[in-house]
Amino acid sequence: MIPFNKASITDVEKKYINKALDNFKICGDGEFTYLCNSWFKEKLNINNFLLTTSCSHALDMSAILLNLSIGDEVILPSYTFVSTVNAVMLRGAIPVFIDIDKRTMNIDVNLIESKITKNTKAIFVVHYAGVSCDMDKLMDIAKKYNLKVVEDAAQGVGAYYKNVPLGSIGDYGCYSFHETKNYVMGEGGALITKSSEDYLKAEIIREKGTDRSQFIRGAVDKYTWRDIGSSYLPSDILAALLYGQLQRFDEIMNKRLSIWNNYNDNFKILEERGNAIRQYIPEYSTHNAHMYFLILNTENDRDYFINKLKEKGIMATFHYIPLHDSPMGKKLGYSKGDLPVTEEYASRLVRLPLWADMSDDEIEYVTKNVLEILK
Ligand SMILES: Cc1ncc(COP(=O)(O)O)c(C=O)c1O
CATH class of the missing domain: 3.40.640.10 (Type I PLP-dependent aspartate aminotransferase-like (Major domain))
Structure with a gap:
């Protein structure tokens, strides 16, 4: 795994x-x-x-x-x-x-x-x-x-x-x-x-x-x-x-950035084909490769994708469940539909494995499977 x-x-x-x-x-x-x-x-x-x-x-x-x-x-x-x-x-x-x-x-x-x-x-x-x-x-x-x-x-x-x-x-x-x-x-x-x-x-x-x-x-x-x-x-x-x-600050940062850039280059084609949207980095931001995520077209696509990757031995995950749409958020008076962009994009987001010591083989295996499943 x-x-x-x-x-x-x-x-x-x-x-x-x-x-x-x-x-x-x-x-x-x-x-x-x-x-x-x-x-x-x-x-x-x-x-x-x-x-x-x-x-x-x-x-x-x-x-x-x-x-x-x-x-x-x-x-x-x-x-x-x-x-x-x-x-x-x-x-x-x-x-x-x-x-x-x-x-x-x-x-x-x-x-x-x-x-x-x-x-x-x-x-x-x-x-x-x-x-x-x-x-x-x-x-x-x-x-x-x-x-x-x-x-x-x-x-x-x-x-x-x-x-x-x-x-x-x-x-x-x-x-x-x-x-x-x-x-x-x-x-x-x-x-x-x-x-x-x-x-x-x-x-x-x-x-x-x-x-x-x-x-x-x-x-x-x-x-x-x-x-x-x-x-x-x-x-x-x-x-x-x-x-x-x-x-080891620079070593860890450089390794993470290299994996992030590798993913990002390889997944350009997903955007061109309309299968997924890649992360957007505004000009004012210098990021630290903390995370690599994709936005898929629907929540169903996202869940299917996570399950398929799991079958291949790759752990990919969704992220935050919007707070306003949680049981506590509802107690505060919020309900579904209040924050449409948050709801939609949280349900379509998937994060891929990314850590400093990932081997070239592991990066290649994840990349290959992502491209294959989203084909
Ligand atoms: C945005 C954000 N804030 C706060 C925290 C909490 O951090 P900690 O586990 O160090 O308390 C997290 C943890 O993932 C987070 O993503």
Whole structure:
């Protein structure tokens, strides 16, 4: 069976994990957490970077930093992972789902203004597949209406909007280092804050609501309860795993891009024949080959295709079930038909296997079968 995804782990990661164990410093904020922070500063010019236990938790922290509360409204796409909306709802705020652009599967920026009310506090955007949203347009709207912006860049590590790393454009950015992402720590993520003031607040939220981080830096002489918070810092063993991945950042990126480009060249013919639509990458976006997806002509075609690939030993998968059309979405008053582009394109999308260590034979086998089934 060719799996859909497989983390790329080598002796480099193992060496750093052993070093973390030898350090006996296995709680959070040890040597490797600081090395990861420095890496993001040096390589991507991201200053206010905090490793977290997951992207979900980074999103939760953003919602706390926003002071979201009951009655506040937050604009976001319905085509996203549940963590984006849970962060909003855990604070008692109301999610306002917006349809997507069918070419990028990202929030349709042109629909946002009509949904802004006096209660709107923030916009949560998702850079689907590591392909950037139209951030200039979005930031202009946010500025015009005085709204905060959270970038769910779970899939966007190493991707850019016009040369600016995703996650570092809005007020807050959230990364995922889950096993299924480009760079992994098993379970893990990061929160990026635009302002240094928010960074200090985020440090407190991440350390159970205390100023322990400042205490460790010697900035205060004892640490105490300062705000609400929880335990959002990962073990240094996981940070060591991530640091190993970061040492292989370009290698992993280049391998993924090469597979992505290979698929994309070979599947041009599907588009020419009208069998499928390939991913669209806007000019402003430098993607990170997080995902390779195709849009088939109908949901039936898509399901048939996934089953046929499975018979050939290839795992291909659909993706998000639109949130507005879920049992919880219905409880919020949404129903089928509310967001037609999201519904249609989510039902036609299929993701193909893509991971850094895929062999040439595996890539060729997937390509050959995709072309054959869609003939
Ligand atoms: C868009 C998006 N946001 C958030 C998450 C959650 O990430 P994590 O598993 O690190 O909490 C995911 C996970 O796949 C995701 O795709």
